[in-house]
Amino acid sequence: MTDRKVALITGSGKQRVGWHVAEALGARGYSLAIHYRTSAQEAAETVKEFRSRGWEANAFAGDLADETAVKKLMADVLSEYGQLDALVHTAAIWQPKKLEEVTAADVRHYLEVNTLATFLCCQHAGLAMVKQATGGCLVTFGDWATIRPYLNYAAYFPSKGAIPALTRTFAVELAHRNPRVRVNCIQPGPVMLPAELPEAERAAAIAGTLVKREGTPQHVAQAVLHFLENDFLTGVCLPVDGGRSVFAGTGD
Template identity: 65%
Template sequence: MSEKKVALVTGSGKRRVGSHVAEALAQRGFTVAVHYRTSETEAKETAAKLEAQFGVGTLLVQADLADEAAVKRLVSTTRDRFGRIDALVNCAAIWNRKALEDVTAADVREHCDANLLGTFLMCQHVGLAMVQQPTGGCIVNVGDWADARPYRDFAAYFPSKAAIPGLTRVFAVELGARNPNVRVNAVLPGPVMLPPEVGTAERDEVVAGTLVKREGSPAHIAKAVLHFLDNDFVTGTCLPVDGGRSVFANGY
């Protein structure tokens, strides 16, 4: 068994929030299992950077998280290699913009499979593995602040993320009742790493909708993850990291 703590970060292959969370954990000395679905080249680059910059061990794990058999393999591969999983951060997600008139049942299923079912299966199978560890473990899910105030053109995406707070509370109870050293929380990000297709005018509107009047960074999300890892008296909590967007209506 590895003497160092082990973190598994889903969606950490691409250079998005997951990879930044993986870097923050590596900086803390965690061994990191880097998960990807299709972005193998980027995942290899992420793992190489963690090893070179922070001197930690890594493991590349590929899986479609909506496939239960694949999730089980991912978890067993990580445990076989390191003997433990101390932290799970569920960053993997999809979000596709589409007008409501064009949304199909297939779109809804795709988002629910990736964002809800994938998170559920990871919490279930990693969580039950953590229950078997005397030291337990910590799970951090990633939802979305706009569960509270959804906006247009993401009708398939928001319901899949709106379920994350409820899922988080369910697993905090289920796993904590089995081992009180297992905790489950969630981060609800605001405008962080806005997609390239967001134009200047739309970006300015998004920033104006925050109280802090600026876009967030992946570092803000990583800090929230570390907070949940550090504070062992917090479980079942969902923390908006959104610059105040969920409580502010831009003057109205």
């Protein structure tokens, strides 16, 4: 057992949102379990960077759509640290594709990587947490736009639309077994938009917010910390989107 709380952050090997969440948790005193699927070199560099700051960090590999791999991941983290206090599941995929080009294989792939992986991680991390007297907290990642889908992501949005229901389901299931286990969801808006995104799409995403700017990964990390530290929140889905999900536009 470690004196520090332990957080597993999936998809945190590369410097995307998960990396910044891990950075925020490390600064808060958490021991870090850095998950990656194929980015072994980037994960090793992340661990080296965090250790240079005096933080406890280790890298763990796993294909999160594979049940056996997820079970092994949780077992490895528990073997290393002796406990698991937080799971932040940021790992996901998304790419634009016209509806005419979407195949059944595309849909299955999104459901496996985004939906099934979230389910398996919540299931096995959650069942480990219910055995702990201190419980734990799970944070899933949805997408604000599942309530107002835009074009060219017909395979992606259903895979993320399931996450709020999954979050509420696990909040009920796990609290029934241990009231100190909580599950919440973050629904990011335009945060760390891909560099390859066409400029017109980037401008439209920003214009669609009420705050008229792109968010930062720190905004997401702050929301994660809020869920971890406020122990009266569970079953909640929080858009972190600058008002993108409520703004209907000017009508121009």
